[in-house]
Amino acid sequence: MRTFRKRTTRTLGLTGAFAAATLLLAACGNDDSMSGMDHGGTSSATAAAPSASGTFNDADVMFAQMMIPHHEQALEMAELADGRAEDADVKKIVAAVEKAQDPEIRKMKAWLKGWGKPESAGMNHAMAGMMSEQDMKDLAAAKGKDFDRTFAELMIAHHEGAVEMAKAEQKDGGNAEAKALAGEVVTAQTAEIAELRKILDRL
Structure with a gap:
């Protein structure tokens, strides 16, 4: 379990990283409206602007981006399970990730398009729980129980990052749809973290 504890340290301070990224977005420009409307001097981190999906603010944009x-x-990690995973419960988690996250990606891309915002914030390095290139290589090189164990360890850290970002969106976001999705992420991925921990305990 020493490796697991070392890997999950990447999730420490995630809320701060997300908050810093949100503040950076706000500092880069206060135009969160496609029409450039005046918000009366209100900070763009709290000001809401009309969009195809209702009102939104910088926290909503950063959450999606x-x-x-x-x-x-996460989908890339799940794809690696094909031909490598052995444990039936790991395979169930893989199926759940693929079922939930692909539609969520399409939904968030549609939001950003409707809000007139780019899909990328250009700050992928600051994202909570993201795996390194070496982590992905290690996962791709594993097979059977070794893959199952490595996948569980990495996906726990990955999910913990997503949960932290989703909680920040619930707290700071202004768009009802985005906050609802954040709630779904918290519920689903917290449950998957618990299941992955059970899997690790018996592997």
Whole structure:
């Protein structure tokens, strides 16, 4: 379990990283409206602007921009399970990740398009729980129980990052749909973390 504890340290201070990224977005520009409307001097971190999906603020934009590549990496991890995973419960988690996160990616991309915002914030390195290139290589090189164990360890850290970002969105976001999705992420991925811990305990 020493390796697991070392890997999960990447999740420490995640809320601060997300908050810093949100503040950086706000500092880069206060135009959170496609029409450039005047918000009367209100900070863009709290001001809401009309969009195809209702009102939104910088926290909503950052949540989508960061969660899209975060989900995409989870899907990459899940794809590696094909032909490598052995444990039936690991395979169930893989199926759950694929079922939930691909539609969520499409939904968040649609939001950003409707809000007139780019899909990428250009700060992928700051995303909570993201795996390194070496982590992904290690996972790809594993097979059978070794893969199952490595996958569980890495996905716990990955999910913990997603949960932290989702909780920040619940706290700071202004868009009802985005906050609802954040709630779904917290519920689903917290349950999967618990299941993955059970899997690790018996592997």
